[in-house]
Amino acid sequence: MEPTFCAGEVLLASLLPHADRNDIKNFCVYVLLTEDRLMVKRVYRKNEKEWVLISDNDDAYPQVTLNADSLKQV
Numbered sequence: 001m002e003p004t005f006c007a008g009e010v011l012l013a014s015l016l017p018h019a020d021r022n023d024i025k026n027f028c029v030y031v032l033l034t035e036d037r038l039m040v041k042r043v044y045r046k047n048e049k050e051w052v053l054i055s056d057n058d059d060a061y062p063q064v065t066l067n068a069d070s071l072k073q074v
Helices: 018-023
Strands: 028-034 039-044 050-054 064-065 072-073
Touching: none
Parallel strands: none
Antiparallel strands: 028 039, 028 072, 039 050, 050 064
């Protein structure tokens, strides 16, 4: 997420209960945990099931679509 967050910086986050995922604000930064990845991304919710993950360094990490069911924690 450079230049917003740099390597070695500490992020403080709180767990978003699954029932509150509809409260996700588009284009805000979230810490996302899937089965195999831990990510810090901006989120755009296309709908309840499809989220677009946006990096501030789009040249190195292009946007990807994620199935929200694959999220373990936000």
